Amino acid sequence: MKPGGLTFHFHKVSDWAWLTGHIGYFWQLSRTHLYIALVSVAIGLLLALLVGCLAARIPTTHPPILAVTTVLYAWPSLAAFAFLLSITGPSDTTVIIPLSAYAFALLVRSVTEGINNVPDDVRIAATAMGYRSMRRLLTIELPAAVPVIIAGLRVATVSSISLATVASLIGVSTLGQLFVAGENTDFLTEIIAGVVIVAMWALVFDGLLLLSGRMLTPWARRVS
Amino acid sequence: MIAAASTSFGGVISYLTSASNWRGSSGFLERILQHFEYSAETLLIAVAIGLPLGLLSGHTGRGGAVLSMLSNASRALPTLGLLTIFAILIGVGLEAAVIPLIFLAVPSILVNTYVGIRDVDRSLVDAARGMGLRPWQVLFRIEIPVALPLIVLGLRTAALQVVSTATIAAYVGLGGLGRYIIDGQASRNFAELGAGGVLVAAFAIATESMFLVCQWFLVSPGVRARAYTS
Amino acid sequence: MIRFERVTKRYADGTLAVDDLSLECADGEITVLVGTSGCGKTTSLRMINRLVDPTSGTIRVAGKDVTKSDPAELRRTMGYVIQQGGLFPHRTVIDNIAPVPRLLGASRAKARGRAYEMLTLVGLSEPMGKRYPYQLSGGQQQRVGVARALAADPPVLLMDEPFSAVDPVVRSELQQELQRLQAQLHKTIVFVTHDVDEAVKLGDKIAVMQVGGHLVQFDTPERILARPENAFVESFVGTDRGIRWLSFFAAKGLRLHVPATVETTTSAEDARRIAREAGTGWLLALDADRHPLGWLEVATLNGGASIELAGLRSLGHTFKPDDDSLRAALDATVLSPAGVAVAVDDRGVVVGVADHEEVTRAIRAASGRA
Numbered sequence: 001m002k003p004g005g006l007t008f009h010f011h012k013v014s015d016w017a018w019l020t021g022h023i024g025y026f027w028q029l030s031r032t033h034l035y036i037a038l039v040s041v042a043i044g045l046l047l048a049l050l051v052g053c054l055a056a057r058i059p060t061t062h063p064p065i066l067a068v069t070t071v072l073y074a075w076p077s078l079a080a081f082a083f084l085l086s087i088t089g090p091s092d093t094t095v096i097i098p099l100s101a102y103a104f105a106l107l108v109r110s111v112t113e114g115i116n117n118v119p120d121d122v123r124i125a126a127t128a129m130g131y132r133s134m135r136r137l138l139t140i141e142l143p144a145a146v147p148v149i150i151a152g153l154r155v156a157t158v159s160s161i162s163l164a165t166v167a168s169l170i171g172v173s174t175l176g177q178l179f180v181a182g183e184n185t186d187f188l189t190e191i192i193a194g195v196v197i198v199a200m201w202a203l204v205f206d207g208l209l210l211l212s213g214r215m216l217t218p219w220a221r222r223v224s
Numbered sequence: 225m226i227a228a229a230s231t232s233f234g235g236v237i238s239y240l241t242s243a244s245n246w247r248g249s250s251g252f253l254e255r256i257l258q259h260f261e262y263s264a265e266t267l268l269i270a271v272a273i274g275l276p277l278g279l280l281s282g283h284t285g286r287g288g289a290v291l292s293m294l295s296n297a298s299r300a301l302p303t304l305g306l307l308t309i310f311a312i313l314i315g316v317g318l319e320a321a322v323i324p325l326i327f328l329a330v331p332s333i334l335v336n337t338y339v340g341i342r343d344v345d346r347s348l349v350d351a352a353r354g355m356g357l358r359p360w361q362v363l364f365r366i367e368i369p370v371a372l373p374l375i376v377l378g379l380r381t382a383a384l385q386v387v388s389t390a391t392i393a394a395y396v397g398l399g400g401l402g403r404y405i406i407d408g409q410a411s412r413n414f415a416e417l418g419a420g421g422v423l424v425a426a427f428a429i430a431t432e433s434m435f436l437v438c439q440w441f442l443v444s445p446g447v448r449a450r451a452y453t454s
Numbered sequence: 455m456i457r458f459e460r461v462t463k464r465y466a467d468g469t470l471a472v473d474d475l476s477l478e479c480a481d482g483e484i485t486v487l488v489g490t491s492g493c494g495k496t497t498s499l500r501m502i503n504r505l506v507d508p509t510s511g512t513i514r515v516a517g518k519d520v521t522k523s524d525p526a527e528l529r530r531t532m533g534y535v536i537q538q539g540g541l542f543p544h545r546t547v548i549d550n551i552a553p554v555p556r557l558l559g560a561s562r563a564k565a566r567g568r569a570y571e572m573l574t575l576v577g578l579s580e581p582m583g584k585r586y587p588y589q590l591s592g593g594q595q596q597r598v599g600v601a602r603a604l605a606a607d608p609p610v611l612l613m614d615e616p617f618s619a620v621d622p623v624v625r626s627e628l629q630q631e632l633q634r635l636q637a638q639l640h641k642t643i644v645f646v647t648h649d650v651d652e653a654v655k656l657g658d659k660i661a662v663m664q665v666g667g668h669l670v671q672f673d674t675p676e677r678i679l680a681r682p683e684n685a686f687v688e689s690f691v692g693t694d695r696g697i698r699w700l701s702f703f704a705a706k707g708l709r710l711h712v713p714a715t716v717e718t719t720t721s722a723e724d725a726r727r728i729a730r731e732a733g734t735g736w737l738l739a740l741d742a743d744r745h746p747l748g749w750l751e752v753a754t755l756n757g758g759a760s761i762e763l764a765g766l767r768s769l770g771h772t773f774k775p776d777d778d779s780l781r782a783a784l785d786a787t788v789l790s791p792a793g794v795a796v797a798v799d800d801r802g803v804v805v806g807v808a809d810h811e812e813v814t815r816a817i818r819a820a821s822g823r824a
Binding site: 347348350351354358365372443 | 503507527528529530534536537538539540541542543544545546554557586587588599602603612660816
Binding site for chain 1: 247286296297301302303304305306307308311312313319331353379384387388390391393395396402405408409417418420421422424427428432
C-alpha cells in the first residue's frame with residue numbers, strides 16, 4: 001500500500017444531469033448485455049441438464065465430468081475472451097461461448113447434486129410402481145431437483161450478468177462500455193450509473209428466478 | 225479462420241517460450257509475482273473478514289439470513305465497475321485492485337463457512353458439550369474440523385474468482401497477468417494476448433490444485449469419506 | 455446420589471417440559487426415566503449435566519447443587535451417551551474415547567492407554583481403535599459411545615435413548631452388555647427410554663412420566679408391572695404386562711419331572727413300549743451326552759427300525775431353571791409341541807421337564823407371594 005493511506009477524490013463525482021440525457025443509451029446497452037448474459041445462461045442450462053442427467057444415470061461418468069467442469073470453472077473469462085478473439089473476432093459469440101461454459105460448469109454441479117439428493121426410498125418407490133428409468137428421471141427426479149437447480153441458476157445468472165461487463169474490454173459493447181468510457185474520461189458518474197444498472201438487472205433476474213422457483217415447487221416452500 | 229487460429233496458436237507458443245519474455249520488469253516472472261501479490265493480499269483480507277463472521281454466525285446460529293442476503297447482493301456488483309470507480313476515486317494502486325476483489329471474495333468464504341458450521345450435526349455438538357467441552361473448544365475441536373470440507377471449498381472458490389478476476393486490474397493500469405491481455409488487445413498482438421490467456425489459466429489451475437492438495441492434508445479422512453458417501 | 459427437588463422447567467415459549475419433579479436416583483443403581491415423547495424425560499436428564507438449566511427447583515449430585523458448579527467441569531464428571539452416538543466423524547475411535555481423560559489433565563499416552571482399556575471393556579477389539587466412525591456398524595458406534603462415557607471413570611452415567619437407533623437383535627446385545635458392565639462397575643446410571651421392555655429389563659427403579667412433565671409412578675419394575683398406579687401407567691405398560699411381570703420370578707421353584715426319553719439308536723418298537731409304560735404320546739429324544747434333540751410323536755412312528763432324526767419335532771426352546779424366570783419357562787411350555795418345557799443345565803444337559811400344570815402352579819404360588 002502506498003504511504004499516506006487512501007485519498008478519495010470526490011470532486012470527480014459530478015454531473016448527475018448527464019444521466020437523464022442518456023436513458024436511451026443505457027437501454028440500448030442493456031439489451032445487448034442481457035441478450036449475451038441470458039443466452040449464455042440458457043445454453044449453459046441446456047447443456048448442464050443433458051450432461052447432468054447423464055452423470056446421474058451413469059455414475060462412472062461423474063468424476064470425469066466433475067474434472068472437466070472444474071477446469072472450465074477455473075478458466076478466467078478474460079483469458080477465454082482473449083483466446084476466442086483470434087478465432088471469432090470481437091463478436092457476441094466470443095463472449096457467449098465462455099459465459100456459457102462458465103454457467104454450464106456451475107449448473108452441472110447443481111443438476112447432479114439435485115438429482116442425487118432425491119432420497120433413495122423415493123427412487124425405489126417409483127421403480128416399484130413401474131416407472132422406467134427415463135420416465136422416472138423426467139417425472140420424479142428432475143422435478144425434485146428443481147429447488148437445487150434454481151439455486152444454481154440464480155448464482156449463474158447473477159454471475160453472468162456481472163461478467164458480461166468484461167466483454168467491453170475486448171470491444172463488445174455491453175453495459176461494461178460505461179466503465180470503459182468513464183475510465184477513459186475520468187467520468188465517475190457514468191461508471192456509477194453502470195454499476196447500479198448492472199446490479200439492478202442482476203437483482204431483477206435473481207428475484208424473477210426466486211419467484212418462478214417458488215411457483216414451480218410449491219412443495220418446497222420451506223426450503224426457500 | 226482455422227488457419228488464422230493455427231498460426232496465432234503457433235505465435236502464442238513462440239511468445240511463451242521466448243526466454244526474453246520471462247525476464248525484466250514486464251516479464252512473465254515479474255507479472256506472475258504481481259498477480260500473486262494482488263490475489264494473496266485480497267484473499268488474506270477477505271479471510272480476515274469472512275471467516276470470523278461465518279464462524280460466529282454459524283456457531284451461534286444468528287445473523288445467517290442477513291449475511292447471506294448481503295453476500296448475494298454483493299455478487300451482483302460488477303467487479304470491473306468497482307475497479308474503475310476505485311481507480312478514479314483513490315488513484316491507480318494496489319488498493320484500487322484489492323478493494324473490489326475483496327467484495328468478490330468475501331461472499332463465498334462467508335456463506336460456505338456459515339453453512340458448514342450451521343450444518344454440523346447437532347448431536348455432535350450435544351455430545352461435545354455433554355462431555356464437558358467449553359464453547360470455544362466445541363467450535364475449534366468439533367465444528368471447524370467437521371465443517372472443514374465446506375470451509376475449504378469456500379476458500380477455494382474465492383481464490384479462484386480472485387485469481388481469474390485479478391486480470392482486469394491491468395485495465396486500470398496495474399500489473400499482473402492481465403497486462404498481456406489488455407496490451408495485446410490494444411496493439412492487436414494476438415500472440416501476447418493468447419500467452420496472457422494461457423498464463424492466467426495456468427495460474428488459476430495451479431491455485432485450484434494447491435487448494436485441492438491443502439484440502440487433502442487438512443481434512444480428516446473420517447470427514448472426507450463421509451462427504452463422499454453422502 | 456442424584457436428587458431432583460421440586461424441579462420445574464418451563465421454556466421461553468411457555469411449554470412446560472418438566473413439572474415439579476422430585477426424584478432420587480440411588481448410587482450404584484440404574485434409574486430409568488420412561489414415557490412417551492414430550493413427557494420431559496430427556497429434559498430431566500439434560501438438567502443433571504446442565505445442558506438445560508431448571509426454571510425452579512434444585513438438582514443435587516452427591517449433595518451439591520449442580521447450578522453451583524461450572525458446567526464444563528461438572529460434565530466431565532458425568533458420562534453422557536446419546537441416541538445418535540454423537541461420535542466425532544473426524545477422529546478415530548480411540549481419539550473419540552480419549553478426550554475426557556485429556557480434559558481432566560491426563561497425559562496423551564495415558565489417555566490413549568485408558569481409551570484402549572475402555573475399548574476392550576465394551577467388547578471391541580484393539581484394531582477397531584484406528585477406524586473412523588463411518589467404518590463402524592450402528593451397534594459398534596454405540597459401544598464406542600459407552601466407552602467414551604466411561605473413559606474418565608465418572609461415578610455418574612447419563613444415557614439418553616442410547617440403544618433406540620439400532621435393530622432389536624443388536625439392542626438386546628447392547629442391553630446385556632450394559633448389565634454386565636454395571637455388575638462390574640456399579641455406576642449411578644440415569645437412563646432415558648420410550649421402550650417399556652427396555653426399562654423393565656435394565657431398571658432397578660423406573661420413573662414413568664406423562665406428557666406435561668409429570669412423574670406418575672416411581673417404583674421397582676416388578677411393582678410397576680404388578681401394580682400400575684393409574685390407567686395411564688397401565689396402558690403405557692401394555693397388555694402383556696402380566697407375562698412380562700413373570701420375568702421377575704425365578705424358574706428355580708418349579709418341580710421338574712423326569713421325562714420319558716429315547717436315543718437315536720432306540721428302535722421304533724422300543725420307543726412305542728417306553729411311551730406305553732410312561733403313559734404319554736411324546737418322547738424326548740436325546741443324544742449320547744443327554745443333550746435334547748427334539749420331540750418324538752409316538753403316533754407317527756411306523757415300522758420297527760430305529761427312529762429317524764428327520765421325524766423329530768423341534769423343541770421350541772429350553773430354559774435353565776437356575777438362571778431363567780417363570781416367563782421363560784412358560785414360553786418354553788407354550789412353544790413345545792408336547793406342551794412340556796425342557797429344563798437344561800449350563801452344559802445343555804437335560805435336568806428335567808415341566809408341564810403346563812406345573813408352570814401354572816408355580817405362577818399361582820408366585821403371584822400369591824407378590
